[in-house]
Amino acid sequence: DRRVSAVAGAAGVWPRRARMGSLALEEVPMCGVILDRDGKAVTINLMFETVLGPLFKFANFPFTEAGATPDGKSDLQAAVEAVQTGAAVRERVRNVEMLTLAGEAGLPVKAHFDWFIGRGKDEGTVILVGDPCSGDVVERRAKDSELIDFFQNAPIALHWLSGTGHVMWANQTELDTLGYTAEEYIGQPIMKFCPDEKELVSEIFKTLGSGSAIKDVPVRFRSKAGKIVPLIIDSNVAYKMHESGEKVFNHTRCFIRDDTGRRVRQARGEAKLREARLTQKLFDAYVSRTLHMVATPCHVVQQSLDLAVAKIGELGKKLDPAVANDIASIGELIRDSATQIADLSKLVADAGDAMRFEQGVFLETIPKPLSLRATCHSALQRISGKVQDGVEIICKHDAGPTVCNIDGRILDRVLDQLLCNAAELTPPSGTIRLSVAHVSSGARVRFEVCNDGPGLPSNHDIFMLGTRTLSGDFGDEADALEEYGSDAETAGDAAESGRQMLAQQLSYNAKVDGFKVGFGLSYGLVRSLGGELCADSTSGETRFYFSLLATEAMAEEPAESYTIKSSGGSGKGAAAEAAGLPVNLTIRGKRTSNAISTALSPGGTVPLGTPLRATLASGDPLSIMGATSSDVASRGLKALDAPHVLVVEDTPTAANILCLLLKKLGCSTDRAENGKLAVEMLRGSDEGLYDLVMMDLRMPVMDGFEATRIIKEEKLTEALIVALTAEDSVDVRTLCTNLGFDGFYSKPMSFAVLTHMMVEKLGVIQKN
Secondary structure, eight states: OOOHHHHHHHOOOOOOOEETTTTTTTGGSSSEEEOOOOOEEEOHHHHHHHHHHHGGGGGSSBBGGGGGSSSHHHHHHHHHHHHHHHOEEEEEEEEEEEOOSSSSTTOOEEEEEEEEEESSSTTTTTEEEEEEHHHHHHHHHHHHHHHHHHHTOOOSEEEEEEEEEETEEEEEHHHHHHHHHOOHHTBBGGGGGOGGHHHHHHHHHHHHHHTTOEEEEEEEEOOOOOEEEEEEEEEEEEEEEOTTTTTEEEEEEEEEOOHHHHHHHHHHHHHHHHHHHHHHHHHHHHHHHHHHHHHHHHHHHHHHHHHHHHHHHHHHHHSSHHHHHHHHHHHHHHHHHHHHHHHHHHHHHHHHHHHHHTTTTTOOOOOOOEEEHHHHHHHHHHHHHOOOOTEEEEEOOSSSSEEEEOOHHHHHHHHHHHHHHHHOOOTOEEEEEEEEEEETTEEEEEEEEEESOOOOOTTOOTOTTTTOOOOSSOOSHHHHHHHTTTTTTHHHTEEEEEEHHHHHHHHTTSTTOOOOOOHHHHHHHHHHHHHOOEEEETTEEEEEEEEETTTOOEEEEEOEEEEOOOSSOOTTTTTHHHOOOOOEEEEEEEOOEEEEEGGGGGSSSOOTOEEEEEEEBTTOOOOOOOOOHHHHHGGGGGGGSOOOOEEESSSSHHHHHHOOOOOOHTTEEEEESSSHHOOOHHHHTTOOOOOOOOOSSSSSSHHHHHHHHHHHHOOOOOSSEEEESSSHHHHHHHHHHHOOSSSSEEOOOOHHHHHHHHHHHHHHOOOO
16 A cells, blocks of 8 residues: 555555555544654545545645644644654554545535544554544533542542542642553552551441441552652542432542641651650759758758747746746747748748749649638638738638549648738738639539738739649640640750749849749649639739639538638637637648547557547647557557657658657667668568668658668568658659658658657657
8 A cells, every 4th residue: 555655656646535454544534644753744644635635735745733822732742753653552642633624625624623643554653533623522621620620639648449449530739659651550458558557457448338428547558769758648539320310439539648747847846846755854843853952951951940939938937027028029029030931941942833834744632522611621721820910811612512623732732822922912911712612504613712911013924833734744746736836846845934034023022021932833833733824913902813623512511701810920720729710731632620639540549448638729738648459459568569660761850859859759760871771680580570661751861762662672671761852843743652651751851740750650649
């Protein structure tokens, strides 16, 4: 046929029909043309001649030059060359605008064609079959091309999956993300590309199959290069209607986002956060150690002064009245000094906690059933001796539950700080009011402290300490990142911020009486209890209030109100006793009144058989009689022995005071200067020598934590081990509990608390 065409062409005669091998080009229902090695038309069919023009009009130049646009020419030329060179078996080019030259004298007319290109019979030849596109088709395709481009080159990867999990379609963005060609990716099972996530992909299909959508599901794909690519998938299902009228799974709609950048940012943020946490822990350790070094001598001096006051009282009874009066005056000065030292110790502890709040430390609470009325009574008792002459203290309780699950230690501190501030700022003949009411239909309990006075300054933020809190010493890293985002430098600046703000407030406090670290600290403490501390102030009145959840509320009581009239400086607890309030002791969270014999043991009686006598206002020691026959029956001759206590304390004065107090209770003592020495003494002692070990926690050579761990692991003694420390944080308490301590007590330990501890732990104390 090529030979015939060539001869005819030389003679100026062009056949309209030709055959190529067994294929009749004429039988193809579209425009058909065969190109030679040079890309020139050598054979056409009748449809081609009718639509595009006779052969002679295309025989003398490459056929691709008939394209009407540069893009059309280049696309068609590239497809022809790909087939000619063997790079492709077949190609398809759509929407190529061509110049048609139909008729002998026909003018060029542009028309659109879809061309299908394949190999010819002879080497280098190419067969083109073209399908003319109507105007509607061209217009529709122009519109479709925009939509196709939108999905194909969208900035997010897309694919469809069949009900069997095969990739039905994927856009170019997804192919580029994973590095596959369409032939390598489309039509393949999706599990082939995420072999490490088979279980997760199966669960995704189960979720989608149930009709639910998935969102933000992390999954890992493997790229063509073998690299793991972290992705996030959002997907739902497109259904089609079956002939039966039921919806049938057609394909998924999967949107995929590259998660690499987010994971890198998260990893960097976590690294910065860990560094910030380490910095803060080091700073907290430094602050704790510094404050501990300040608090320890304060406690020693305080206990020494307390002992001196008690001794002066005893001497005063034996001396001439005139001399006794002088001695009593000196005793009052010493008592005032002891109070100042106690306030200093409290300020040191408060400053440390306030700084920790600014570092972002979250104070863990330990809610327990708490008597609201007893708590308020105790708080009023503590400030009754601090108010000025003629000040009225009014306490009002609404009718309702009187017991709720609240951390009493924290609530005590808040009430102490607010009431102490009120006591300092309330002028003579003024009024302090403490009110407790049930609000929100009983769901919350509201505390309010109100006092007469100058009011709060308007140009200072009294809550500037503690206004930023986090969910737990940066708690969990995800929580902290959510709070700060990936910018963990913010967290790292918390310690410096705490130092600056503390310095600012301490400077301000130095100029105005009554404003202490306690306000900012109170704000943080109330927030840790789940409330918000608020303040209203006008000239002549200041009001602080907050509300807490009244969980597990019980013990309904009618309304109660009473007034305490202060005479000023009459001694701690005097005004409370005058008003008929119980004088309370706080021992390990348990409160006991003057009828103290009913609170020291679960059975309501003291094991020794004789009621205890406690008169706190005068400072008289508790007097406890000897063992009863029931004690001897239960404990044998051991009940008749004086308790022997090992005191582990590195500060000589503190150890001497503690040993002296124990001696007043009829106990004998040994002392170890550090934990290592205590371990060695217990290893070398006879079994049962010691009844109790009182362990300081912060000591050189070996601290109390390590010493107790060794003692418990090696079972060196059956004696109870109690912690005695200036640190009262939840972390320290938790560590002591985990190590197996049998009790936890804060320094300085008063004689009353020591006595109760001995009764509670040993049951028997010999009369001195």
